[in-house]
Amino acid sequence: MAVSRSVRRGLAALAVLVTLPALTTPVSAQEWSDPGASGGGAHRESGQLARSGATPAATRLATSDENRQAGDQTGYPRQTRLREFPENPDDKAIKLGLTPYHDIAPQLNELQERSDRVSAEVVGRSTQGRDLYLVTLTAPESPAEAARQARWRELIEDDPSAAAGNERLAREYKAPVWINANIHGDEWEGTDGALDVIERLATSTDEADSDLLESTRIYLTVTNNPDGRVAGTRANAAGFDVNRDHISSTQPESRAVRDVLIETQPLVMIDEHGYTGTTLIEPGTPPHGRDYEYDLYIKHAYENALGMERAIGKLGHDETERADIPFRDFEPGEWDDWPPIFTPMYSIYHGAVGHTVEVPLRVNRGEYEQLPVEELRRRSDINRDVAGATITSAIDYAESNRAELIDDQIETFRRGWAGEPQREIPDGYVPGFGEEDRYSAEFPRAYVIPAGDDQRSASAAARLVDHLVAHDVRVSRAEHTFHLDGQRYPKGSYVVDMHQPKRGLANAMLSAGQDISGDVPRMYDISGWSLGLLWGATVDVSADEAPAVRTSPVAAAGPTGSLPPPAKADLELALTDGADVQAVTYLLDRGVEVTRGDDGTLVVPASARSEAATAADRFGVTFTKAGRGPAGTALAAPVIAAAASADELAVLRGLGFEVRPVSTAVLNEGFEFDDVSALLVSTGLDHDALTAEAKRRLQAFLDDGGGVITRGGGGAAFNEAAGLLPVTAVEGRGDANGVVSVTDGEGGVLDRAPAHSFVYSPVWFTGLADSVTAEQRYARDPLVAGHWLPGEAAGGPAEAAGEASVVSGVSAGGTRTVLFGTEPMFRDHPKGLYAQVADAVFWATS
Numbered sequence: 001m002a003v004s005r006s007v008r009r010g011l012a013a014l015a016v017l018v019t020l021p022a023l024t025t026p027v028s029a030q031e032w033s034d035p036g037a038s039g040g041g042a043h044r045e046s047g048q049l050a051r052s053g054a055t056p057a058a059t060r061l062a063t064s065d066e067n068r069q070a071g072d073q074t075g076y077p078r079q080t081r082l083r084e085f086p087e088n089p090d091d092k093a094i095k096l097g098l099t100p101y102h103d104i105a106p107q108l109n110e111l112q113e114r115s116d117r118v119s120a121e122v123v124g125r126s127t128q129g130r131d132l133y134l135v136t137l138t139a140p141e142s143p144a145e146a147a148r149q150a151r152w153r154e155l156i157e158d159d160p161s162a163a164a165g166n167e168r169l170a171r172e173y174k175a176p177v178w179i180n181a182n183i184h185g186d187e188w189e190g191t192d193g194a195l196d197v198i199e200r201l202a203t204s205t206d207e208a209d210s211d212l213l214e215s216t217r218i219y220l221t222v223t224n225n226p227d228g229r230v231a232g233t234r235a236n237a238a239g240f241d242v243n244r245d246h247i248s249s250t251q252p253e254s255r256a257v258r259d260v261l262i263e264t265q266p267l268v269m270i271d272e273h274g275y276t277g278t279t280l281i282e283p284g285t286p287p288h289g290r291d292y293e294y295d296l297y298i299k300h301a302y303e304n305a306l307g308m309e310r311a312i313g314k315l316g317h318d319e320t321e322r323a324d325i326p327f328r329d330f331e332p333g334e335w336d337d338w339p340p341i342f343t344p345m346y347s348i349y350h351g352a353v354g355h356t357v358e359v360p361l362r363v364n365r366g367e368y369e370q371l372p373v374e375e376l377r378r379r380s381d382i383n384r385d386v387a388g389a390t391i392t393s394a395i396d397y398a399e400s401n402r403a404e405l406i407d408d409q410i411e412t413f414r415r416g417w418a419g420e421p422q423r424e425i426p427d428g429y430v431p432g433f434g435e436e437d438r439y440s441a442e443f444p445r446a447y448v449i450p451a452g453d454d455q456r457s458a459s460a461a462a463r464l465v466d467h468l469v470a471h472d473v474r475v476s477r478a479e480h481t482f483h484l485d486g487q488r489y490p491k492g493s494y495v496v497d498m499h500q501p502k503r504g505l506a507n508a509m510l511s512a513g514q515d516i517s518g519d520v521p522r523m524y525d526i527s528g529w530s531l532g533l534l535w536g537a538t539v540d541v542s543a544d545e546a547p548a549v550r551t552s553p554v555a556a557a558g559p560t561g562s563l564p565p566p567a568k569a570d571l572e573l574a575l576t577d578g579a580d581v582q583a584v585t586y587l588l589d590r591g592v593e594v595t596r597g598d599d600g601t602l603v604v605p606a607s608a609r610s611e612a613a614t615a616a617d618r619f620g621v622t623f624t625k626a627g628r629g630p631a632g633t634a635l636a637a638p639v640i641a642a643a644a645s646a647d648e649l650a651v652l653r654g655l656g657f658e659v660r661p662v663s664t665a666v667l668n669e670g671f672e673f674d675d676v677s678a679l680l681v682s683t684g685l686d687h688d689a690l691t692a693e694a695k696r697r698l699q700a701f702l703d704d705g706g707g708v709i710t711r712g713g714g715g716a717a718f719n720e721a722a723g724l725l726p727v728t729a730v731e732g733r734g735d736a737n738g739v740v741s742v743t744d745g746e747g748g749v750l751d752r753a754p755a756h757s758f759v760y761s762p763v764w765f766t767g768l769a770d771s772v773t774a775e776q777r778y779a780r781d782p783l784v785a786g787h788w789l790p791g792e793a794a795g796g797p798a799e800a801a802g803e804a805s806v807v808s809g810v811s812a813g814g815t816r817t818v819l820f821g822t823e824p825m826f827r828d829h830p831k832g833l834y835a836q837v838a839d840a841v842f843w844a845t846s
């Protein structure tokens with residue numbers, strides 16, 4: 001974490017509660033090519049979600065990496081000779097006296113030769129193709145012993161009641177602990193602290209360490225973001241913050257550790273970061289993630305944090321005498337654990353007691369450039385000590401509290417299967433626990449993702465199902481038609497039965513979320529998200545009733561994509577989802593003439609049926625028989641000059657658009673608009689700062705029929721400075737964000753837009769001249785989930801209610817222009833909103 005909350009892009013109904021007694025005593029205490037990362041493949045079979053509540057053991061599939069193919073048929077050590085990368089003298093770790101990336105594999109290879117306690121393997125590749133390492137520390141295990149551990153791990157999740165009664169499991173199940181390091185590339189020392197711990201435990205002759213490795217398995221992903229480590233950047237090489245990506249899984253780095261987490265099912269995990277001045281150790285402040293079994297988390301998290309604080313206190317540095325524990329030391333909203341976009345917060349849903357740890361002394365950014373090398377190295381040495389001490393302390397906590405941690409992970413999953421309500425946590429349950437800490441969810445009985453005509457987009461439904469399965473949420477498929485809450489669902493509809501072990505994660509992903517504006521004055525990061533409302537699929541909620549239908553578990557969504565008979569008919573494609581956009585750009589790339597009607601309808605001629613069949617298969621989209629409407633206008637493949645953030649560029653490219661990144665500087669350096677057909681302005685383009693020559697080129701582009709799409713306050717400022725649409729843009733508070741309800745406006749540009757959108761720093765448009773049309777408006781009570789308060793000079797949701805959120809118009813000079821006040825591409829999350837962007841591009845360039 002550790003980023004000013006005001007800088008968002010610059011870095012790239014109460015449940016029925018059961019009362020628990022208060023705990024009277026604390027719990028004892030050069031580039032490599034990416035072979036192509038796949039997005040959502042199924043990683044394991046789901047358990048049968050029978051209505052009887054039976055829970056047959058699930059069959060786990062190994063993660064994608066070859067090294068893990070052997071899976072649990074192999075004992076320990078399971079050593080892999082890691083490929084070594086060329087020495088890179090520019091690696092930013094070198095200046096700090098820390099381990100450059102190219103030295104990690106040689107060190108791990110050497111340790112594997114020296115010690116049968118060390119197993120290293122590759123669990124994924126970074127954006128630029130660097131290997132992501134997983135090191136496992138454990139005493140040697142025979143294949144039979146390792147297989148038994150795997151069966152127990154599965155039993156805990158799949159049949160927790162049986163696990164709770166298994167005495168041999170209680171005695172012999174090895175406590176899994178997971179350490180993730182360096183997810184932020186320019187927060188280096190977690191890696192070095194992890195390597196220190198690996199070397200110490202690999203070579204220790206201390207009997208206590210031998211005993212530890214008999215009762216504990218320690219997993220360390222030593223650098224989660226090697227591209228950022230080498231380059232000295234917080235983000236990965238694609239410009240994404242990996243530690244904001246865990247609910248959306250857009251990046252190979254987050255997908256790799258997600259799979260490690262699911263495969264290892266740790267009892268305790270820590271995510272090593274920096275730099276907060278004082279060492280910071282979670283648990284966090286309210287608001288707390290409402291879908292957790294928070295009682296089972298906080299009692300361990302608080303004690304573990306105190307242990308880590310004591311451990312750094314013993315290091316003897318003045319700078320490490322104490323820690324900041326946000327739960328204990330900060331005000332509500334200062335360092336919350338609300339969104340599961342962070343590794344530890346996401347891990348809690350998989351049964352781990354998760355912590356962010358921030359090592360104290362800043363060595364990145366300005367300090368990296370300006371401080372003397374000796375001072376940087378002095379700081380990095382201390383940070384490295386802190387990382388090592390917190391890792392060691394967390395491992396010790398897991399060992400010392402092994403039985404209770406196992407029981408509590410079992411209990412987490414048992415409550416899920418049983419559909420029991422969360423527990424009410426009394427004041428003082430841990431020191432300081434009070435009313436402000438109480439967040440809870442009422443879990444619905446099931447979510448249903450319909451098939452057939454009841455589904456908004458079949459491809460979106462399949463994408464959502466694959467995503468849920470990849471995150472270890474159990475999904476099943478109806479074998480017959482069924483009725484639920486008065487609605488008929490066809491055979492093949494997907495069911496998420498909420499009586500399942502990871503119901504908390506299922507709910508965190510699928511529910512609408514909650515408006516927490518009144519709970520805290522501010523938030524650390526986002527406050528609203530929803531795959532149920534923003535990913536383009538229809539997701540129905542059944543509060544009390546489970547579907548009465550035979551279902552089968554889903555390992556991967558069924559295929560989608562179809563063409564209608566007869567072969568001679570022209571084909572129509574509704575632009576409902578990003579997959580539809582991908583199909584269109586694919587067809588345009590192949591020279592197929594696609595026409596667009598005034599109502600946004602896209603038609604592909606019958607002569608291109610074979611190409612359309614390929615598109616239907618590849619993108620899962622549905623073509624229908626074209627109606628007999630008037631002939632539309634031929635679409636040209638758009639070329640977009642985009643002044644936008646990394647996530648927006650990634651979305652535009654993912655849709656198949658040709659994108660040329662621009663900025664004030666790029667335009668001033670003589671950017672040629674040539675074949676550019678649209679200019680998208682979100683950030684980094686200040687019209688007033690353009691040279692006269694750059695303005696002349698821009699004007700020539702507009703005079704030549706170029707279209708303009710803008711997003712947010714930066715885009716609206718460009719619109720005004722360029723003299724395009726006569727509107728007044730009103731900005732809400734800069735940190736306001738969440739899921740909003742929207743209504744259709746009076747325009748025809750946004751075809752079939754869903755009823756929800758996403759905002760961050762919301763903008764709305766007033767004073768619309770006759771030449772400007774509202775395409776979409778904020779609903780009367782717009783904020784569904786998130787945090788949006790009025791600021792001193794900025795309006796809240798009440799002020800935005802009913803106002804235009806997206807407008808279109810043709811400027812006096814003839815430029816087709818669309819202005820978004822919403823955030824349809826934020827962090828590549830709201831996938832159901834991408835068709836709106838394409839609608840705007842196609843209209844503006846036609």
Ligand SMILES: [Zn+2]
Pocket residue numbers: 001002184187273274
């Ligand atoms: Zn960080």
